[in-house]
Amino acid sequence: MxxxxxxxxxxxxxxxxxxxxxxxxxxxxxxxxxxxxxxxxxxxxxxxxxxxxxxxxPGAGLSHRLVSLALGSLIQCFEWERIGEECVDNIEAPMMRPATPLVAMCKARPIVHETLNAFV
Structure with a gap:
């Protein structure tokens, strides 16, 4: 129906x-x-x-693939920690932005240094 x-x-x-x-x-x-x-x-x-x-x-498919690749690279190449002890707020604002910006600290994983040194 x-x-x-x-x-x-x-x-x-x-x-x-x-x-x-x-x-x-x-x-x-x-x-x-x-x-x-x-x-x-x-x-x-x-x-x-x-x-x-x-x-x-015409770029919709490309943008979906690139966002996935970029997010995967960020997860694979960096160790992430949130700043502070409060929980992350997942509420969305209009246009799918987070209502409260995420503040985080990142540190490169050892594999990133090894990979970059291979190109030098």
Whole structure:
């Protein structure tokens, strides 16, 4: 059941994102380019950040892979400790940023020095 309709199993559902992003009942002046409407966390729940279909961001796949590689490298190459004894706050602010910035101390692992010395 979707929006009152009985959708049979196996049905391919196509969503008209173009119409959603230009709906005047949701957006003020939907046809006008106004990036300031997203400042200060406003209007963040109404968009698909990378788009969809043939107008989708061509770098979306690359960005997902690079974030994974960068995070993996940071975890592999450094020892991390939090500053202070308080627990890390996982509450998110708009646009998936942490509400409270994470403050941490890092120290390079011995393998980093060995790897960098191999290139010298």
């Amino acid at each position: 979707l929006a009152g309709y009985d959708v049979p199993r196996g049905t391919m559902l196509l969503v008209n994102v173009w119409a959603m992003h230009r709906d005047p009942s949701i957006w003020e002046d939907p046809e006008i380019f106004k990036p300031e409407r997203f400042e200060n966390g406003k209007e963040t729940q109404k968009v698909l950040s990378f788009g969809i279909g043939r107008r989708a961001c």
